[in-house]
Amino acid sequence: MNSLIKKWIPWMMLMAVVAACNRSQDVTPQKQLNEYDAKVVLKWGELFLELDRYAPGYRPPVAARAFAYIGLAAYETVVSGTKEYQSLAPYYAGISIPKAEAGKAYHWPTAVNASYLSMMLKFFPHVSTDQKAKINQLGESLFKEFQAETDAETFARSRALGESVASVMFEYSKTDKNGHEAYLNPHPMDYVPPTGVGKWQPTKPDFTRALLPYWGRTRTFAITVEDKVAKPPIEYSSQITSQFFAQALEVCSFPDNYENRWIGEFWSDDIFEQTFEPAARWIAIANQVMIQEKAHLETAVYTYAKLGMGLSDAGVACWNSKYLYNVERPISYINRSINPKWITLLDNTVRKMKGITPPFPAYPSGHSTFGAVAAEILSNIFGYKYEMTDKSHEFRVEFIGKPRSFHNFNEMAYENAISRILLGVHYRMDCDEGLRMGYNVGRKVNAMKWKPVN
Incomplete structure (x- = not known):
């Protein structure tokens, strides 16, 4: 009997080793977030830009807020897959964000995709049937690809995590009564702009009602009430020796040459259905940077969350101050005090109108605020001397979209202003104050506790 046992022991040991080897081949090691490429995030970012271009009511502050919640949901979905960053849940009282189960495997691109698919459908329920189909098609095509990269159990667990976090974040968005679904009523009929000399009123040629006059009440992510208040503008005066007159005179004195047109049209993004709006322009820029840097998933998710929250807070601060001071646009002042025939160089090629002006007060400038906050955040992530060529509108023919090159993000923000x-x-004071406010917001977002304390 002993000899029989001795005979079988080697065989039993060999079978155990083979079985162990087979098991090791069946188990996929848990990969960290920075071991995946950024494709899933970039694909959704590209689609966001298209939806932003055509979604009714998605003008700058609304789009920035949506991108913030969508990006934050993706970040919270996968933050446990990285040792570099931590959840921001402590900043948002009253919500419990689902977490990845300890000791369980996750396929992080699947979780990110599930979060984006769910959030995009929730934030763009009013887009065309074709646009909704594109959302679903992108989500399902990525799911099909990711299923081949992991086992069924891990895939299902990862998808469920992304969907559950998205659901919680969307419910949190709902508690912001002013900001949530504001795209449904961007020009409220109950708002009557204050009258008086130098106060904003709807401008020619279309005299559109005020856009988002109550946006300053929208919930913020990182800034305080004080951060929403711009410094007082230059005191209004029609005297030709006044600072205000000098600001207006500068606006109507710039020559209409190719270089000025190129800079103006290159950064415009004002026209609905022609391009994405000016907040999303910085998403397009971020996409180019991440492609250029071959960024991994960890960096992409972090960048989108941080940039989105900054753009959203910048929009709230800027719009709060616009309707606090109600400074009239240059077209109104110049036509009354300098040249009654002067018009702006901003044309709406979609509606075939010349000389338009955005439908809200001048001070401070939204473009400038968005540009500065984005420059501060992108510089913090990719460096303060980051050189790039912006190709956001390359090959466009309705306006001058020829790429322009820059030495750093701050240079881009300044030219944008x-x-x-x-x-x-805009007057110069609008742009100067917009830049100041935007940089302040950017610093506040950068100072949030993104990384664990060692």
């Missing part, structure tokens, strides 16, 4: 003066829709 100056473009508004060149088009004739």
Whole structure:
């Protein structure tokens, strides 16, 4: 009997080793977030830009807020897959964000895709049937690809995590009564702009009602009430020796040459259905940077969350101050005090209108605020001397979209601000204060506790 046992022991040991080897082949090691590429995030970012272009009511502050919640949901979905960053849940009282189960395997691109698919459908329920189909098609095509990269149990667990976090974040969005679904009523009929000398009123040629006059009440992510208040503008005066007159004179004195047109049209993004709006422009820029850097999933998710929250807070701060001071647009002042025939260089090629002005007060400039917050955040992530060529509108023919090259993000933000003066829709003070406010918001977002304390 002993000899029989001795005979079988080697065989039993060999079978155990083979079985162990087979098991090791069946189990996929848990990969960290930075071991995946950023494709899933970039694909959704590209689709967001298209939806943003055509979604009714998705003008700058609304789009920035949507991108913030969508990006934050993706970040919270996968933050446990990284050792570099931590959840921001402590900043948002009253919500419990689902977490990945300890010791369980997750396929992080699947979780990110599930979060984006769910959130995009929730934030864009009013887009065309074709646009909704594109949302579903992208989500399902990525799911099909990811199913081949992991086992069925891990895939299902990862998808469920993304969907559950998205559901919680969307419910949190709902508690912001002013911001949630504001796209349904962007020009409220109950708002009557204050009258008085130098106060904003709807401008020619279309005299559109005020856009989002109550947006300053929208919930913010990182800034305080004080951060929403711009410094007082230059005191209004029609005297030709006044600072205000000098600001208006500068606007209507710039020559209408190719270089000025190029800068103005390159940064415009004002026209609904022609391009994405000016907040999303910085998403397009971020996409180009991440492609250029071959960024991994960890960096992409972090960048989108941080940039979205910054753009959203910048929109709230800027719009709060616009309707606090109600400074009239240059077109109104110049036509009354300098040149009654002067018009802006901003044309609506979709509606075939010339000389338009955005439908809200001038001070401070939205473009400038968005540009500065984005520059501060992107510089914090990719470096303060990051050089790039912006190809956001390459090959467009309705306007001058020829790429422009820059030495850093701050240079981009400054030119973006100056473009508004060149088009004739802002005073210099609007742009200067917008830049100041935007940089302040950016610093507040950067200072949030994104990384665990060692």
